[in-house]
Amino acid sequence: MKKREISTKTTEKQLLSGNEAIALGAFEAGVKVASAYPGTPSTEILENFCTYEGVYAEWAPNEKVALEVALGASFAGVRALATMKHVGLNVAADPLFTAAYTGVRGGLVIITADDPEMHSSQNEQDNRNYAYAAKVPMLEPSDASEAKEFMKIAYRLSEEFDTPVLVRTTTRVAHVKGLVSPGQQEVSAVKAGIEKIPEKLVMLPSNARRRRVELEARMGRLREFAEDFPENRIEWGDRKRGFITSGVSYLYVKEAFPEASVLKLGMAYPFPAKMIGDFASKVDEVFVVEELDPFIEIHVKAMGISCKGKELIPPFGELNASIVRKAITGKAAETFFEPSPIPFRPPNLCPGCPHRGIFYAISKLNVFVAGDIGCYTLAALKPLSSMDSCVCMGASIGTAFGMEKALGKEALGKIVAVIGDSTFIHSGITGLIDIVYNRGFTTVIILDNRTTGMTGHQPNPSTGVTITGDVSTLVDIEAICRAIGVKHVRTINPHEIEAAIKVLREEVERPEPSVIITKAPCVLVPEMKKRKDKPLFLIAPDKCTGCRTCLKLGCPAIEWVAVTPEEAKRLGYKEKQKGYSRINAVLCDGCGQCAPLCRFKAIVLATKEGK
Amino acid sequence: MGNILFCGVGGQGILLASEITSFALIKSGLDVKKSEVHGMAQRGGSVVAHLKYGEKVYSPLIEPGTADIEVAFEMLESLRYLPYLKRESRVIVNTQKILPPSVTTGVEAYPDDILSGLKGKGLAVFPVDAFEAARRAGETKAVNMILVGCLSAFLPLEAEVFRAVIRERVPERFLKANLEAFRQGREIIDTMLQAAE
């Protein structure tokens, strides 16, 4: 079980990330049940929350289930939490919109962690729009200290107004550490237990119509509340410029214009119309500073208040104090050095990663690779270059199958779907059912490395271990595929590239649904990290002809050493040889993928003594 | 107010180094904000952490042209964040090289004049072979603590504050080597500063 670093005993300020602060806030708010699917930048919330005493926390198979579990816990009268990254809320949108109708019993808070700049995401959607669309209040902290306090406020609001509450963070709130003061634990007034209230919880049209009216009345009450909510506050300064802002953008405004007047919205939705009107009337010019969409701006303009926003502030990417200052004043801050034209350093699959082997094998097939979300998306980069599409969690299977249906028989042998174990369980299973049910032949390759790698190695149902490290029932992917009706399910070792190519060829040509499961653990899971006697490979310098074949694997441990004609001669190479490959012994993980690729048998297992 | 930019390659211990520094600043009664990026970037990609401190810190991000100190855990990475530096910034560079993919695959060469390039710009450059120093301290994994030691020489804090933080944060069995690494790092810079006088 993971050890928690945050003490609950001390009252001293602690250095916490936004995510750690949210976990602490949830604990102090008395949350009993929390469910999540890992996703950057939200993952550490549950990883921290699960270490507190007297709580239940889980990794759910996907965000929809996570929200439903939290909603159920709320129905049972306890405070509950669901956390996810921005795109996760798309998956959980279905329960969200109707949970707004049912309302809650125990407080229910949903964290949406947005990722402006797409540090680790496929899009940068602005989830404040969900608050508006689902008619749910949203709080937006600007740093870790607020994040903790806002969690407690969110639970009080949720119970007082009978509504789920969204709390939105962004990467620069979730992953910024700041000082946070621990506080007292609260106890909810709601009693845990089973209560049958069908008119509130059964959303048949007749009930839903009544709840719909109530929902509108609730939003009205929340709008009034927003006027006196202390976290919607005006900081008066110089009245020439008045800024309306929220979340981390508030900090950029304070840094760039410390002397200006600022209306900070702690509640991103609904808006305090009177307060905004009052503020706007007392300053010469109103500026709305917000990342991504003109969410505040549109609402302010709809109130008939003129303001400047997105005509100055970029509508995409992260902001910072410099961008804000330049946007408003037109003057860029002084910089002294140009960026240097240096080699790019993109993330890469680790040395020994099983994904490298299977993607190298796939690259030999000349097929369209419908890919998915995970570490293995990095296979799209050079030199593997073996992923041709990647849209969202689980999309590989459906998109591959759609291509098959579009092209008919011609598609046979030309398209594969590739998806990770965790992603398959998240939302790949239904796609596979579609292939089987609708008589397709698309081959699905499931990469089973026993973990959710990209987000930091969380266990998942196919790992058979829970968030707290307890052993559980292992969900058998092969059995799922067979049960769905796939007759051809083959399990292979992705490190054995030649054998993998053979199996791939056979299965993609098969005019029936087929699944290939590649089984080999991620090199970063504990049992792999603990290995003592890893084999080590080396390249015999006298045998290497400099053909560069091994470099096409893109293993970080294989390095090209360029040589001049003189050096080549001195080293005993043909004069034309431009260089040779060598293996960095510190990095080599001993996977052995590279050895059979060398036609000249230059890559060999190092003997123990040579190590 | 002070701005420290830590940069390097995922897996080099940058987060811990910036953490130890943050705790030392907090112990001295300062406000601190530290910004990191997790997720995809950590797979061997370029990694950066912004640390800002002062009486009261608002923005968690260092603005271009305002970093007082850059601590580069890898030589090439010292160049990547140049626009963040001021003319008089101090640049601590670990002279270790970690080759990016375009270099290991022979598409591009690793630039060979990095240190002189930095000095040529008039920056105060402090090259440190942190790997070798860590080895001498008895723990090659303590590269990050060598660099914390180096950095500490430029901060308005007593070395003892850092030592107290290291004692609190580093597990018992690594403590001796880490304290030694910190001492050596600090000494390396002190020696350089004396030589410059």
Ligand code: SF4
């Ligand atoms: S090790 Fe083998 S495959 Fe790699 S460059 Fe040398 S001869 Fe070619």
Ligand code: SF4
């Ligand atoms: S065996 Fe080859 S492919 Fe595997 S980690 Fe070592 S160098 Fe890389």
